[in-house]
Amino acid sequence: MAHTRRSALGGVIFALLGLVTDATGAQPSKCSSLKVKAAGAAVSQLLTCAGKAVAKHVPVDASCEPKSTAAFDAAFAKADKRADCLTAASAGTVWAGVDRFVADVASAVNGNGAGPSVCDSRKLRAAGRNANDQAKCALKAVRKGRSVDTKCLMKAERKFASSVSKAEARSDCSGSAQTPALEAVVDAFISDLLAALTSTSTTTTLAASTTTTTFPPCSCCTGAPRLVFTTRPPDVGSGTCATSDGTITGTVQDDSGTTLCNLRSGGLYFGGAGVGIPLPAAVPDTGTYITKLVDCDSTTGLFDFAPTTDADTGTNRNCTAAGVANPEYPTRPGCLFGAPLPIPNPDSIATSTCIINRVTTSASGSGNCSDGSYALLDLPLGSDIYLTGDLLDGSAADRPDVAGIQPCPICTPGGTCGSGTCCKGGPRHDLDCVPGTSALGAAYPTSHDCPPPGAGGNASPFVGTLPIPYAVTTGSSSKVAADLSAQGFVFCGFCGQAFAPTFQGPPAHPCAADSACTTAPFTKCRQRTSGAFGQGPARTISEMGSRAGICLNSGAPYAATLVSVFCIPPTYNSTVDASADLPGPGAVSLPGQAQFMP
Numbered sequence: 001m002a003h004t005r006r007s008a009l010g011g012v013i014f015a016l017l018g019l020v021t022d023a024t025g026a027q028p029s030k031c032s033s034l035k036v037k038a039a040g041a042a043v044s045q046l047l048t049c050a051g052k053a054v055a056k057h058v059p060v061d062a063s064c065e066p067k068s069t070a071a072f073d074a075a076f077a078k079a080d081k082r083a084d085c086l087t088a089a090s091a092g093t094v095w096a097g098v099d100r101f102v103a104d105v106a107s108a109v110n111g112n113g114a115g116p117s118v119c120d121s122r123k124l125r126a127a128g129r130n131a132n133d134q135a136k137c138a139l140k141a142v143r144k145g146r147s148v149d150t151k152c153l154m155k156a157e158r159k160f161a162s163s164v165s166k167a168e169a170r171s172d173c174s175g176s177a178q179t180p181a182l183e184a185v186v187d188a189f190i191s192d193l194l195a196a197l198t199s200t201s202t203t204t205t206l207a208a209s210t211t212t213t214t215f216p217p218c219s220c221c222t223g224a225p226r227l228v229f230t231t232r233p234p235d236v237g238s239g240t241c242a243t244s245d246g247t248i249t250g251t252v253q254d255d256s257g258t259t260l261c262n263l264r265s266g267g268l269y270f271g272g273a274g275v276g277i278p279l280p281a282a283v284p285d286t287g288t289y290i291t292k293l294v295d296c297d298s299t300t301g302l303f304d305f306a307p308t309t310d311a312d313t314g315t316n317r318n319c320t321a322a323g324v325a326n327p328e329y330p331t332r333p334g335c336l337f338g339a340p341l342p343i344p345n346p347d348s349i350a351t352s353t354c355i356i357n358r359v360t361t362s363a364s365g366s367g368n369c370s371d372g373s374y375a376l377l378d379l380p381l382g383s384d385i386y387l388t389g390d391l392l393d394g395s396a397a398d399r400p401d402v403a404g405i406q407p408c409p410i411c412t413p414g415g416t417c418g419s420g421t422c423c424k425g426g427p428r429h430d431l432d433c434v435p436g437t438s439a440l441g442a443a444y445p446t447s448h449d450c451p452p453p454g455a456g457g458n459a460s461p462f463v464g465t466l467p468i469p470y471a472v473t474t475g476s477s478s479k480v481a482a483d484l485s486a487q488g489f490v491f492c493g494f495c496g497q498a499f500a501p502t503f504q505g506p507p508a509h510p511c512a513a514d515s516a517c518t519t520a521p522f523t524k525c526r527q528r529t530s531g532a533f534g535q536g537p538a539r540t541i542s543e544m545g546s547r548a549g550i551c552l553n554s555g556a557p558y559a560a561t562l563v564s565v566f567c568i569p570p571t572y573n574s575t576v577d578a579s580a581d582l583p584g585p586g587a588v589s590l591p592g593q594a595q596f597m598p
Contacts, residue, residue, distance in 0.1 A: 028145030031085035032197045036142055038075035039098055039193050040135025046102045047128030054109075055121035072098070086142075089196045097196065101131065101189040108181050122167035127182050130160035134190045142198060157183065157476045158253070158540045165480040168512060179478070180471065184376055187475045191373070218551035220303060220369035221296035223598035227305075227367070227552070229374075229562065231338070231592040233285040233438060234266020239278060241534065249563060249589040250543035252535050260535040263543060265561065268341075268588045270568055271581030272491075272529035273536035277345045283590060284437045284446065287338035288318040290597075291363050291377070301370035301551070305377055307362035310335065317436075317448060320363035320379060328448045329384070329455050332465070334358035337381055339436030340452065342443035343580075344405035349390050351579040353463075354408035354452040356384040360467065372548025372558055372594050374474045381470045385463040385571055386452040391425035398429040404442020409450035411435045423450035463573045467507070472562035472590065474547035479565045479585060481532070481539050485514055486524035491532055491541065491585035492567035493525040501528045501577070508569035508583065527584045528570070528577065541565050543587055548594050557593035564588055 049064035076091035105127045109120050137152035164179045220227075237246025241261035250263035263269060267280030290313050292306040307321035316324050319335035326333060337357040345352045361380040367373050391409060394401025402410070406425060411433035415422030419432040433449035454462035471477075481489040486498050494510055495517035496503035503509075504522035511517055511525040532538040543565055548558035568586045570577050577583075 027086065028143060029084045029086045029198070030143055031079045031082040032087070033139040033143035034079035034082075035076055035089070035094065035197050036135050036139040036193060038072050038079070039094055040132040040139070041075075042072045042095075042098050043101055043135075043189070044128040044132035046098070047105060047124045047131075050102065050106060051121040051124040051128075054124060055116060055118050057116040086198045087196065094193065094196055097189065097192055101185065104185045104188075105182065108178065108185050117172045119167045119170040119173035123164055123178065123182065126160055126163035126167065127186055129163070130156055130183075131186050131189055133159065134186065135193070138190060138194055142194070153476065154251070154542050154544060155257075157478050158257075158480070158542055160186075161478045161480040161540065165482055169482060171513075171515065179480075180376075183476065183478075184473075188375065191371075195370075218301045218370035218553055219296070219298040220293055220301065220553050220596050220598075221298045222553075225293040225296060225303070226308065226597045227291050227293055228595045228597055229289050229560070229590075229592050230557070230595070231283065231285045231287045231590050232266075232559075233440065234264070234282045234591065236264040236267045236280050236282055239264070239267070239280055239282075241279075247591075249545070249561060250541070250565075250587060252532050252538045253540045253542070254535075254537045255539050260538055261533055263533075263541075263587055263589065265589050265591045268586070269533045270584065270586045271533065272527055272584040273489075273531035273534060273538075273581070274529035275534050275581040275584075276347060276351070276579045277343060278347070279533055281341065281343050282440050282444075283588060284339040284341055284444070285440065286437055289320055289337065289379075290318050291320050293369075296369075301368045303367060303369060305363050305365040305367065307335075307359075307364075320359055322359050322362045324359075326358070328451050329356060329358075331457055332356075332358060332382070332384055334360050334382060336448060337379070339448060340408040340446040340450075342405075342407040342446060344390075344407055344443050345579060346405060348579060349405055351387070351575055352389050352405050352407040353576065354386040354388050354391075356386070356448075356452070356455070357468075358382045358384065365471075369552050369596065372474070372550060372552045372560055374472065374545075374547070374560070374562060374594075376471055376473050377562070378471045381468040383466040383468050385466065385573070385576060386454055387461045387463050387573065387576060388452055391452070399425060402442070406443050408443065408446045408452055410443070411445050411447035411450050423447070426450055426452055427455065463576055464506075464571055466569060466571055468568065468586070469566050470564060471566070472545075472564045472588075474545040474560055474562060476542065476544050477563050477565040477587075478540060478542040479567075481530075482512070484525050487526040487530050489530035489532075489536065489538055490525070490527050491538075492527050492583055494527065494569060494583045495519065495522040496524055496526050497521050498524045498526075503570045503572075503583065505570070506572050510567065510569070529581050529584065532585045533587075541585055541587055543589055545589070552594060552596040555596055555598070557595040560592060560594045562590040562592065 053060040133156035141148040235247040247265035252261040293303040294306045296303040308319045310316040341355040360382040365376040392402035392406040409426035435445035436447035437445040543563035545563040546561045
C-alpha cells in the first residue's frame with residue numbers, strides 16, 4: 001500500500017481522558033487496540049528518523065518510511081482478521097493521521113533547515129516517544145473497554161516534559177519552552193486516533209449485516225455559536241499537601257516520582273519552597289467566560305476560539321477581549337476574569353491581598369464540539385494586586401469587625417443599602433451589590449460591585465499588575481524544573497542577582513539559562529526560591545483537566561475542568577514577593593460547566 005504525506009486526519013488538540021469509554025460505551029476491542037498500538041509504534045519510529053536527520057542536518061533516510069509503512073500495514077491486516085473492530089477505519093486513513101502528526105511535530109519544533117541541532121533532534125524523538133507512551137495507555141483501555149488510566153497518562157506527560165526540558169538546556173535550540181505546544185500536537189494526534197478507531201459517531205459497520213450505518217456528526221456551527229464556561233465551587237478540602245481530602249487534579253513530585261503535594265480542584269497555587277501563605281487559595285466560583293466559535297467544521301466538530309466583547313455579551317464581566325473599558329476600574333481595561341480573588345494570609349494578616357484579574361490579550365485557541373474539549377484556550381491575564389490586609393478588622397466605621405480575614409470587600413446581607421445586600425469595606429461600603437460568588441469562606445462572597453480601595457487609580461494599596469501567561473486546557477498541563485548554575489529546581493527562571501532575591505525590571509526578564517541574562521548585576525537565571533508550593537525538591541508540576549466527553553450541541557451544560565501550569569513574575573513589591581515567594585510557578589484548576597449557545 002502506498003501512502004503520502006499530503007493527507008490529514010485532523011489538526012486540533014483533544015483531551016484524551018475518558019475518550020474510550022465515552023466513544024464506545026465501554027465496548028472492548030482487541031482489533032482496535034492492535035491498531036492503536038501500530039500507530040503509536042509508527043510515529044515513534046518516524047520521529048526517531050526525523051530526529052537523526054535534524055541532528056546531522058541531512059534529509060530523512062528514505063529507508064525509514066517504507067519499513068514503518070510495511071509494519072503498519074501488516075499490523076492492520078492482522079487486526080482486521082478479528083471480529084471485534086469498532087470502526088471500519090482503514091490503514092490508509094489512519095496512516096494519513098500518522099503522516100500529519102509527524103509533519104506537525106516538525107513544524108512545532110522548527111528545527112528543520114536551521115542547521116544541525118541536537119536539541120531539536122531530542123525534542124522530535126521525545127514527541128514520538130510521548131505519542132507512543134500515550135498510545136500504550138490508550139490501547140489497554142480499548143482492549144478492556146475501560147477509561148484511559150490517568151496515572152499512566154500523567155507518567156507519560158512527566159517523562160515527556162523532562163525530556164524536552166533537558167533538551168532545551170542545550171545552547172543549540174531553535175526555540176524554548178516548547179513543551180505545551182508539543183504536548184498539544186501529541187494530544188491532538190492521540191485523540192484523533194482514538195476517535196477514528198473507536199468512535200461510533202463516525203461510520204460504523206454493523207456486525208449483523210454488510211450494510212453501513214452513518215451517524216450524524218456533532219456540529220456546533222449553527223447560528224452565531226458561542227461556548228460558555230461557568231466555574232463551580234472549589235473542592236480544596238483542608239488545603240494542605242499532607243492530606244488527601246478534596247478532589248485531586250494534579251501533583252507536585254520529586255526526582256524519584258514521589259508525590260510531595262496533591263493539587264486540588266478549584267485551588268490556586270503559587271510560589272516556591274519559601275511561600276509564606278497557606279495554599280491553595282480558593283478560586284471564585286460562578287465566574288462565566290464566553291468565547292465565540294469560528295472556523296467551525298460541521299463534519300468534525302472542530303473550531304477555533306475568538307474573543308467576545310462587552311457589546312457581545314452585555315457586560316464587561318463575562319467577555320474575553322482585551323481593551324474593554326471597566327467602569328469599576330477606569331484606569332485598567334480588559335474584560336474581567338472572575339470575581340475579586342482574596343488571598344488571605346493568617347500567618348501575616350498585613351500581607352493579605354485582593355486580586356483583580358483582567359484579560360490583557362484577547363482569547364484564542366481551539367477545541368472540539370464532539371467531546372467538549374478545550375484543546376487550548378489562550379487567555380493572558382493582568383492580575384492587579386491590592387495589598388489590603390484585613391479590610392474588615394473593626395478599626396473604622398467602613399471597616400466593621402467581621403470574623404476571619406477579608407482582603408477584598410464582601411457583598412453580604414446587612415447594612416443600610418436599599419437592596420439589603422450591601423458592600424462591606426472599600427470605597428462602596430454600605431452600597432447595593434450583587435454577590436459575584438457563593439459563600440466560599442470568611443473572605444467571600446466577593447463582587448465587582450464592591451471594588452477594593454485604590455481601584456479608581458494607582459493610589460495605595462494598589463501594588464501593580466502581574467502579567468500572567470494564562471492558557472487553560474481540558475487536557476494536561478505540566479512543568480519540569482531545571483537545575484541552573486545559581487539554583488536547583490527552577491520552574492520559572494527570571495534574570496536576577498546570584499545571591500539576593502532581586503530581579504531585573506520591571507518588566508521582568510524571563511530566561512531558561514544564564515546566557516539570556518546579560519544586564520549586570522542580573523546575570524543569573526533563577527526564581528526567588530527553588531521548588532514549588534512550599535516543596536523544595538519539587539521536580540515536576542502536573543495538572544490533569546477533564547472534558548465534557550459528550551457532544552455539546554444540545555445546549556445543555558456539561559461538567560468539565562480547565563487546568564493550567566504557568567509562571568508568575570515578581571511584583572517588585574518586597575512585601576508581596578516575600579510572602580508569595582515570587583517569582584515562581586503557579587498552577588490552577590477550574591471546575592465548571594461547558595455549554596454551547598447557538
